[in-house]
Amino acid sequence: MKNTIPTRAYGKTGIQMPILSLGGAGVLQDLNRRQQAVAIIREAVESGIYYLDTAVQYANGNSETIFGEAIQGIREKVFLSTKSANRSYDGAWRDLHESLKRLRTDRLDQWIVHHVSYPYEIDRLFAPNGAMKAFQKAKEQKLVRYIGVSGHNDPRVLRTMLERFPFDMVLFPLNPAEPYHPRTFAREFMELAAQKGIGLAVMKVMGVGRLVGEGRFTVNELFRYALSHPIHTAVILPDSLRELRELVQAAREFRPLSREARRTLEERAKPFAMQVTGMYHQWP
Numbered sequence: 001m002k003n004t005i006p007t008r009a010y011g012k013t014g015i016q017m018p019i020l021s022l023g024g025a026g027v028l029q030d031l032n033r034r035q036q037a038v039a040i041i042r043e044a045v046e047s048g049i050y051y052l053d054t055a056v057q058y059a060n061g062n063s064e065t066i067f068g069e070a071i072q073g074i075r076e077k078v079f080l081s082t083k084s085a086n087r088s089y090d091g092a093w094r095d096l097h098e099s100l101k102r103l104r105t106d107r108l109d110q111w112i113v114h115h116v117s118y119p120y121e122i123d124r125l126f127a128p129n130g131a132m133k134a135f136q137k138a139k140e141q142k143l144v145r146y147i148g149v150s151g152h153n154d155p156r157v158l159r160t161m162l163e164r165f166p167f168d169m170v171l172f173p174l175n176p177a178e179p180y181h182p183r184t185f186a187r188e189f190m191e192l193a194a195q196k197g198i199g200l201a202v203m204k205v206m207g208v209g210r211l212v213g214e215g216r217f218t219v220n221e222l223f224r225y226a227l228s229h230p231i232h233t234a235v236i237l238p239d240s241l242r243e244l245r246e247l248v249q250a251a252r253e254f255r256p257l258s259r260e261a262r263r264t265l266e267e268r269a270k271p272f273a274m275q276v277t278g279m280y281h282q283w284p
Contacts, residue, residue: 005048005251008232011199013146013168015079017051019227020172020251021201023237024054029063040244041070045077047248047280053171053201053235054103055114056095064102075105083114083150084131087124092131111135112171112179114160117153122160126225132165148199156191162196169199171235174226175207176217176262176269177276190229207276211269218245220250223267227256 022028022044024127028037041052052071054063064082071078080103084095100106113125113135125132138144146168151158158170170193172185179186193200205226211217226234238244257265269276 003246003252008252010232011169012197014197017079017199017233018049018251019233019254020049020223020247021051021053021205021233021235022049023235024052024063024067025058026237027239028054028066028237029059031059031062031066034066034069036240037066038070040075040238040241041067043241044238044244044248045071045074047244049248050077051079051081051233051235053081055085055112056099057083057085057114058258061098061102064099068102074228079109080105081110081112081148082108083112085114087121087131089129089131089133092134093137096134096143100143104119107142108138108144110146110148110169111138112148112150112169113246114150115153116149116151116157116161118125119157122157122164125161126164146199148201149201152204154183155185156183158189159192162193162198167198169201171203173204173277174202174229174231174234175205175211175222175276176225176265177207177211178204179266180270180273181277186229190231194230199233201233201235202226202229202231203235205234205236206271207272210276212260213262216272217265217268219246220253221265223250224246224254224257225262227254228262240267260272 005018007016007018013271027033054067084092086092086095124130135147148169149161149167150171206212206222
């Protein structure tokens with residue numbers, strides 16, 4: 001068995017990113033399970049997972065607080081990313097400085113415009129007093145190295161965001177059930193994003209947990225499905241050290257699936273499509 005996690009070139013950043021990244025929702029935002037959460041983060045980094053992804057909105061900053069504690073003494077070993085869903089300049093700028101305080105750092109490797117879902121949000125973000133002004137300023141002042149955008153709901157909205165601004169990365173959902181959504185990122189967005197040459201990170205790989213289990217899929221199948229597409233890393237949320245170790249093993253042993261094998265997994269996911277994608281998409 002390979003003892004390292006494979007990496008892929010992260011768009012035009014020049015960074016080699018591990019194909020498995022650690023997301024900050026779930027247990028990693030629960031202050032009542034703080035000791036367990038810190039242990040998961042530290043073991044993840046020791047295992048070769050250095051992209052750490054969190055957000056202001058995860059339990060009102062609790063996740064950032066936990067990550068800030070966990071990375072003390074190892075800050076230089078990690079690629080630290082957080083998000084702001086604030087759409088105004090003042091609100092986003094305030095979020096940034098509160099994030100830095102909770103994360104106990106003076107800079108971010110990546111700052112993401114969080115969960116852009118509807119067309120009206122785009123005009124708000126790019127208004128004279130919109131949040132994009134804060135994101136640009138943060139990069140100019142070297143508080144942030146890279147700027148990203150994420151979206152769960154509508155690939156058309158993310159397409160417009162990429163047309164309006166030279167983002168360094170994008171984060172979107174990908175799993176075997178996702179292609180059944182009427183507005184699928186897999187078929188309506190991923191190819192365009194890849195053509196932009198930016199960092200491609202995916203989420204919801206386990207279908208918000210609804211694709212895993214008896215009669216459904218294994219963690220390894222879902223991880224292989226996502227990474228068999230032209231993306232760079234999968235941001236996954238382990239709920240325990242056992243789940244983290246299972247994911248690390250899947251990453252170390254990764255072998256791409258053929259197109260036929262991916263289609264087979266999609267057929268198996270069809271009965272769960274509404275249940276899974278309805279968790280993060282708004283159906284028309």
